[in-house]
Amino acid sequence: MDLPREPEAFTEIVHRHFLRRASGHRLDITGPLEVAVDKRAVDLRDLFRAMLTCDIDVDDVAVMIDRFVEGQLDAMRFEELTLSFDVVAPRVMPRIYPMDDFQRRRTGHVAYQPFIHDTVILYVIDLTTGAETAVTIEQMIRWGVDIEELDTIARQNLKMREPTLNVELYVQDDERTAVLNVGDGYDASRLLLTPVYKALAPELGGNFLVAIPTRDRFIAFPRTHDDLIHRLRPHIASDYRKLPYPITDHLFLVTLDGIADWGEAA
DSSP states (O other): OOOOOSHHHHHHHHHHHHHHHOTTSOEEEEETTEEEETTEEEEOHHHHHHHHHSOOOHHHHHHHHHHHHHHHHHHHHHHTOOOOHHHHGGGEEEEEEEHHHHHHTTOTTBOEEEOSSSEEEEEEEEOTTSOEEEOBHHHHHHHTOOHHHHHHHHHHHHHHHSSSOOEEEEEETTEEEEEEOOOSSOTGGGGGOTHHHHHHHHHHTSSEEEEOSBTTOOEEEETTOHHHHHHHHHHHHHHHHHSSSBOOSEEEEEETTEEEEEEEEO
């Protein structure tokens, strides 16, 4: 059996996995790389990208799909619970998300804030199983918290998850790049943390640029090296087009005063 390389064939396979594990639910294929579980849309694009970009065999794909299905079902079960904010608060994390995906998924009930380069900041509840579910406006009203409080808690949780930033610095001649590689799915989100500037500015000559083409990529480099930026751009664009969980191929300017629009596409 060959790995499914076509979106439609892959969607059918995932649908069969859902049927085996969630037979009591209504399950439909609602489009290429999308299924619905009890009318709740499940996007398969990132799972499909992961399959295409990983060097894995058919058995590993089946395991990957099963984990994905179980994670989705765990998130749905969690959403049915009515929990206090004290229970949920330690699990709230920030996630930078592309605006076009946010609008396409019609997630008007989800708590968010606009960010830079056509992105938004979502707030997700990180479950112990590796799944996550987005915080909704209805939940915020029930808990009695506003978006600013939610944002503060989420950033603090992210900071405490890895108090010491795991920065890998690469030096070649007079060029320097820095990579955050925690590997927990929140590397790009660490752009939101104040310690990032303090940690990287001394190594990168003050204000610097950051690329977050996907949620698992954080690449920082000086804004003054045009040749380095020119060489990195194709790699950033390729990661954004091909890898799972894409965010943006634009660059962010990080300064002591905060994050700004660099003003040019990567």
